[in-house]
Amino acid sequence: MRSIFMVKKNYILLLLSILLLSACNKKVKKEEEPEVPEPVYAFGYNMDKYIVKNDTVKSGDTFGVIMDRHHLTVNEVYNIIESTKDTFDYKQLRLGKPYTVFCSKDSLEKAQVFVYQPSVRSYSIIDFKDSVTVARTIVKPLDTLRKTATGIITSSLFETLEEQNIDPYLAIKLSQVYEWSIDFYRIQKYDKFKVIYDEFFVDDTVSVGIGNIQASYFEHWGNPHYAFGYEIDSIHGNWQFYDEKAKEMKRMFLKSPIEFGRISSRYSMSRYVSIYGRRKPHLGTDFAAPVGTPIRSTANGVVTASAYRGGNGNYVKIKHNKTYSTQYLHMSKRAVKKGQYVKQGDIIGYIGMTGNTTGPHVCYRFWKNGRQVDALKHTPKDSEPMPQALKAGYLKYIEPVKMELDALPYPEIKEPEIEVTDPMTS
Ligand SMILES: [Zn+2]
Incomplete structure (x- = not known):
């Protein structure tokens, strides 16, 4: 026992001396050379x-x-x-x-x-x-942060976002989500919104842009409009917005293959065609726009033709499902290849005047069950239903997201100050 004690005692002494020494060393070091700052x-x-x-x-x-x-x-x-x-x-x-x-x-x-x-x-x-x-x-690597924003609109959606230092690009994203249900040119005072979205950052603090909207709520004229982003097709990366009842926000077809432009000639069984000098059925709807204007696919689908042929000029045909196909004629340039998958709104070519035309336009042909019909009459107005197999999973997914949206508070309204004149002094 004694020897062990001695060893222990010696050990403690040794330990103490080392500690003292190192403390001493530290002190000396500190006095002699000042601490070198970390290099930047x-x-x-x-x-x-x-x-x-x-x-x-x-x-x-x-x-x-x-x-x-x-x-x-x-x-x-x-x-x-x-x-x-x-x-x-x-x-x-x-x-x-x-x-x-x-x-x-x-x-x-x-x-x-x-x-x-x-x-x-x-x-x-x-x-x-x-x-x-x-x-x-x-x-630099990109970090994605989940962010939220809410607002009560007193001026414009842009200004409401800007007041809160939120990238106004979010307004464009929101208007795309509600493209079919809310006219963003007619937003009312006191319309409200709540949105959960992704924002990309570099170096933790520098925002480099808005990503997907995850979910949003828009109250227009007092009517609630919920939208939840959901990937229904991971192969094609189809990210769509559905409401709280799993109804798609977007309709199957866009109203027009060009963003801005006018209908210059409607579908007709007997139209006078100046270059033929006689009446001839016109099996499409013509949308006039300057040469080079992008032409969009009006719905998701697979390109079944992208070619040049006689009167059609440069044209693209897209099959959307077993019932519907659309065709776009007289392009100056085609932007897709046969067999390619395209999403609604994707650019498939550009306005031109190839083939039999008298001016720059796209002749939009709407095929239903193999026949060319009037797009303005036969375009289905309903949205594409969510596949039944996905519905239960979707409804379960949105439950907590909707609760999160509902719980987001609105900021206080900043009304422009109105000068009150004192009747006693005027
Ligand atoms: Zn035409």
Whole structure:
């Protein structure tokens, strides 16, 4: 027992002396050399080792001009460009974009590294401090955050969002969700909204854009409109919006294959065609728009034809299901290939005047059970029902999301201040 005690005692003494020693050392160290601050890095370079100059691309700036300002010779610039022109496009420097030059920390202050930032998400480094010049582009990882926003509209949806420092692009996203149920040009004062959406960030704090709307509530004229985003087809990435009863927000067909434009000629069994000089049935609906205007697929489907043929000119035909197909004629350019899957609203070509036409337009042919019918009369008005197999899962999914929406509070209304004149003084 005694010996063990002795060992223990010695051990404790030893331990104590080590502790004292180290404490002593620490003290001495602290007095003799001040603590060195952690080096600060920018784009992976220790900022203490360079003279770091931040600037933006000015009018007339090229890589060569910028490098000349930082004491590189024409020959040196030429060699840098020659050895990296395959990895960095020197013509991409854009006015106003930020760049950083790391210069040598000596009397020469010569450029050693050039960093160009075309966007908050990415930057390119051209490193010529050593004998070998290296160029590389780094794309920062994107974080997705789930965010919420609510508002009571007193002016416009845009302004209501802007007042809260929310990207007004959310207004466009919302108007797309409610494209078929709410006319966003006729929003009423005191209409309300609640929205749960994704926002993308880099470096934790810099927003780079709004992602999908997950769910939203819009009260228009006192009527509630719920919408929940749901992926019904993971293969084609079909993300659709449904209401609280699993009814799709969007209809199966868009009203028009072009976003803006007018109907210049309707479907008719006997139309006078000037180029033929006689009456001839017109089996489509013509939408006139300038050459080059994008033509959209009016519904989801598979391209069954994308070709050039006689009177049709450049045309595309899309099969939507066993009943419906649509066809688009006289394109200046086709943008899809046979066999390709397209979603409603996808650009499939551009307005032109190929084939038999007298002016730029798209002749929109609506096929029902193999016959060309009047699109204005036969386009189904109902939305596509959610497949029964998915309905139970959907309703279960939206239950907590709807509760979350309902629980979101509205901000206080900021009414414009009205000056009250005192009747006693006027
Ligand atoms: Zn036509």
